[in-house]
Amino acid sequence: MNKVTIIGNLTDDPESRTVNTANGSQNVCNFTVATNRYVRGQKRATFFRISCWGKQAENAMKYLLRGRKVAVTGPVEASAYIAQDGSARARLEVHAEEIEYLSSRQEGGTQAPPPPAGPDDFTEVDDDELPF
Numbered sequence: 001m002n003k004v005t006i007i008g009n010l011t012d013d014p015e016s017r018t019v020n021t022a023n024g025s026q027n028v029c030n031f032t033v034a035t036n037r038y039v040r041g042q043k044r045a046t047f048f049r050i051s052c053w054g055k056q057a058e059n060a061m062k063y064l065l066r067g068r069k070v071a072v073t074g075p076v077e078a079s080a081y082i083a084q085d086g087s088a089r090a091r092l093e094v095h096a097e098e099i100e101y102l103s104s105r106q107e108g109g110t111q112a113p114p115p116p117a118g119p120d121d122f123t124e125v126d127d128d129e130l131p132f
Contacts, residue, residue, distance in 0.1 A: 002075040004094060006048055008035035010068050016061045029057035033070060052096040069102040
């Protein structure tokens with residue numbers, strides 16, 4: 001099984017583009033999430049490139065900004081590349097299946113409303129509506 005869940009902060013605002021696929025054109029959104037860890041008392045960061053498609057990409061563009069905290073779940077893929085300086089580098093990319101927005105509206109950017117509730121999200125119920 002290849003599935004990871006990461007929680008971290010966006011390092012920059014998300015980027016979006018439209019891609020032509022066999023099913024027509026689709027939006028794809030990419031952003032980077034930094035996670036912190038400690039090695040021998042020193043703070044280190046690991047950076048994950050995140051990609052999401054379709055409606056999820058549209059919501060990410062609406063509600064995510066640099067500094068916002070998110071939880072992302074999906075399969076991870078590692079790829080190697082040569083940087084401009086000629087050094088070999090590796091990149092971890094998560095193909096987001098789920099994105100959970102963890103920052104409040106006041107944190108990390110503008111005062112955007114939270115994303116719309118999906119069919120699996122909880123509905124707030126007033127205590128007066130409970131039968132017991």
